[in-house]
Amino acid sequence: MTKFYGPGDKSQAICDNCEDLVSTTFAYRSVPFDDSSGSVDNILVAVCDQCGTVLSVPPQSTPAIRRAREAATVSLEVNLRAPEIEILDTAAYEIDREATPRFRKPLITYYLNRLQAESDLLENTRRDFPIWAEQRKAIYARGDIPRRRLSFKVTPRTQALFSELTIKTGWQKTELVRSIVMLVGQDFIVQPNDKPLNYLRQVASLVNA
Amino acid sequence: MSKIGFTAAKQKLVAALDNGDYLHAARSGNLNSKNLLLPGQVSAEQIASIVKACQGPDYTSDPLHSCPSVEVYILKGDGWYIKFCFLENPSVMFISAQQLGYHDQILRTWR
C-alpha cells in the first residue's frame, strides 16, 4: 500500500534551523515556492515539532502543487510569418515525430537558455539577426505571406528570462523569438547540427516516456 | 546511520519510490522549485528508472552540513542530479531530483 499521511501524523526531517534530525507533525499550511513565483495554499506538509518550520512535503500534495504551478504561468504571444512557424515545426518534427506543435515551446526555451548562458552565441545572434531579418523581408515582399499566431504559457522563470534577454539585446519580444527562429533554421535546416538535435531528442524521450 | 553501499542504496531508493515512502525536503520553509518530482513534472516511475540505470561511479555521499550524523547521497545519471538521505520515517527524504544545466527549465515548460 502507498503511504498516505493525515494531519497529526508524525515523521522525521532535518531542520536547518534546529540543526538536527527532528520529529515533525503533518499539518496544512500555505507554502511559497523558492523562486518567488507564488505559493500553494493549504497543502499537507510536515512541520518541525521544535520550531514550526515547514520541513517536508508528501507526494500526495503533488497534484495541488502542480495546479498552483500551472496557474502561475504567463501567456506569451507573438505573430510570426507562416514560413517562420514552419521552420520551428520542421525542427520539432525532426526531434520528435509525435509531438510537433507541442515541441515549439521547449525548442524556444532551449535557445533562450543558451542565449543566456553562451555569450558568444548571443553576440553572434545580435550580429546576424538584423541581416537575416532583412533577407526575410525581401522574401516576404514577393507575395502575400500569411501571419500566424504563436501562443503559449510559460513559467514565471521563463518569462523573466525573456525579459532579461529583451533588455540585453534591445529587441522586442517578437524580434527575440524571430532570432531564435533564425538559430533553429541554422541548426536544423541550413547546417544540421547534432548537438541541439541529440539534446532535444533526449528531452523529448524523457517527457514522452 | 552508517553509510549505505551503492547497490543497497539503489534498492532502498527504488522501493521507497514504489511504495510512496518518501517526502520532499522544503528549502528554508519553501518549495524547492528545482525538484521536478515535487510538482510531478517527472514521475516517481521515471525517477526510479533513472536510478536503476545509474552505475557505481555515479554515486557519492557526504555528511549533511547542518546535521553531520545524517549522510546525504547524490546520484548523477542521464543528465539528472538526485540528492537524498535515508531516514527511518520516511525511508527516503528527497532533497532534490533535478536536471543538470537548463534541462530542468525546458522540462518545466513542457506541460
Ligand SMILES: [Zn+2]
Ligand atoms: Zn526546527
